[in-house]
Amino acid sequence: MRILYLDCFSGISGDMTVAALADLGVPPGVVDEGLRALSLDGYRTEWTSVRKNGIEARRFSVPLEEEDGAHGGHAHRTMGDIRALLASSALPRAVRERALSVFDVIARAEGAVHGQPPEEVRFHEVGAVDSIVDIVAAALCLAHLAPDEIHVSPLREGRGFVSCRHGRIPVPAPATLAILRMCGAPVAFTDVEGEMITPTGAGLVAALAARVGVPCPAGVVRAVGYGAGQKDFEHPNLLRAVLVETAEAEAAAAGRDTVCELVAVVDDAAGESLAYAAERLWGAGVKECYFTPVTMKKGRPGVQITVLCAPEDEAAAAELLFRHTATIGLRRRLAERHVMDRAERVVDTPYGPIACKVSRRGGVVKVKPEYESLRAAALAADAPLRDVCRAALTAWESAGDGA
Numbered sequence: 001m002r003i004l005y006l007d008c009f010s011g012i013s014g015d016m017t018v019a020a021l022a023d024l025g026v027p028p029g030v031v032d033e034g035l036r037a038l039s040l041d042g043y044r045t046e047w048t049s050v051r052k053n054g055i056e057a058r059r060f061s062v063p064l065e066e067e068d069g070a071h072g073g074h075a076h077r078t079m080g081d082i083r084a085l086l087a088s089s090a091l092p093r094a095v096r097e098r099a100l101s102v103f104d105v106i107a108r109a110e111g112a113v114h115g116q117p118p119e120e121v122r123f124h125e126v127g128a129v130d131s132i133v134d135i136v137a138a139a140l141c142l143a144h145l146a147p148d149e150i151h152v153s154p155l156r157e158g159r160g161f162v163s164c165r166h167g168r169i170p171v172p173a174p175a176t177l178a179i180l181r182m183c184g185a186p187v188a189f190t191d192v193e194g195e196m197i198t199p200t201g202a203g204l205v206a207a208l209a210a211r212v213g214v215p216c217p218a219g220v221v222r223a224v225g226y227g228a229g230q231k232d233f234e235h236p237n238l239l240r241a242v243l244v245e246t247a248e249a250e251a252a253a254a255g256r257d258t259v260c261e262l263v264a265v266v267d268d269a270a271g272e273s274l275a276y277a278a279e280r281l282w283g284a285g286v287k288e289c290y291f292t293p294v295t296m297k298k299g300r301p302g303v304q305i306t307v308l309c310a311p312e313d314e315a316a317a318a319e320l321l322f323r324h325t326a327t328i329g330l331r332r333r334l335a336e337r338h339v340m341d342r343a344e345r346v347v348d349t350p351y352g353p354i355a356c357k358v359s360r361r362g363g364v365v366k367v368k369p370e371y372e373s374l375r376a377a378a379l380a381a382d383a384p385l386r387d388v389c390r391a392a393l394t395a396w397e398s399a400g401d402g403a
Contacts, residue, residue, distance in 0.1 A: 004147035005216045007240035008155045011196025014134025015060045020227030020241035021141035023058035034140040037090035043129045050228045053236035057226035062130035079107045079119050098139035101207040109178035149210040158192035175199045179206050186213035219246035260314040264327035267302035277324035347395035351377040354392040
């Protein structure tokens with residue numbers, strides 16, 4: 001799995017995010033060309049290299065042309081205006097949706113701060129041209145990098161006050177704090193004078209990150225990028241982006257995968273209800289579901305239900321277990337499996353075509369005719385199941401290993 005990890009040791013802003021992703025490996029031309037699909041003028045983009053505390057980094061800036069009302073840097077746009085701007089653009093759908101998700105988060109936060117419905121919020125700073133460009137540019141970078149997930153470190157914020165259209169407001173800005181509360185991001189408040197987390201940066205984290213407040217995952221580091229902030233602090237004012245190939249990808253290459261094991265024990269379930277629960281679990285795509293007789297308290301007989309599923313299917317499988325069995329609690333653990341490569345093949349037999357499951361690993365090949373295919377052919381020919389199975393295996397052997 002390719003994880004994009006954002007190390008926010010100096011907070012996060014929109015321009016820092018774009019710069020870090022570009023430094024990670026997105027050509028600036030990809031961003032500039034993509035932005036031309038956005039029906040927005042009154043700005044230009046600048047890409048420069050800077051040093052922060054001796055660390056070479058990329059800087060992304062959006063200098064504005066002279067303000068002229070609708071195209072000015074501080075035009076007040078509503079959420080509807082921004083939806084229309086994105087909808088009318090020639091941006092790829094995935095880019096539009098990512099950018100819109102960030103604006104939705106910020107609109108909800110601004111609405112909570114000002115006591116307004118999100119659609120009625122009139123953006124000021126975030127509605128400005130440079131902030132729109134930052135958010136769309138970040139979405140363009142993510143489309144180019146195509147990470148499987150985005151993870152974010154704990155965040156760091158400064159103190160003091162910042163000036164905006166409403167006057168001087170405390171750091172963190174109220175909208176920023178509302179966004180951080182919404183996404184449950186852990187924040188360390190430091191003695192640094194100044195804002196390190198902007199509403200745009202917080203919105204990017206809340207809308208796009210699969211996990212927030214976590215360490216960088218174990219894996220192979222494929223690329224590192226640094227995005228510079230506009231301010232100078234005693235520490236390097238940088239956002240670090242790391243592209244990590246995690247252990248799951250390494251395991252897959254070695255013939256392993258990761259599964260989630262869910263275990264429940266019940267002592268008051270009828271066989272019919274257990275069979276129905278298993279049917280629902282198989283229908284949801286779990287990898288294994290089986291029952292084991294166990295002895296419970298006071299010598300009562302019970303049943304242990306074990307389910308193996310993909311980690312991303314854990315919540316759905318747990319919900320089915322709670323819904324369709326008497327259990328009130330589950331044990332869970334992640335486990336690695338050694339697995340063979342599997343494929344389906346069809347062989348021609350005197351009983352018709354039979355589907356077979358073919359498993360390979362190294363020089364080992366295993367062939368197993370599928371039961372439902374055998375059953376259908378046996379019923380149609382009024383033949384013993386074992387004869388149809390034997391014919392399928394003979395057909396496989398006759399066809400050779402490439403069948």
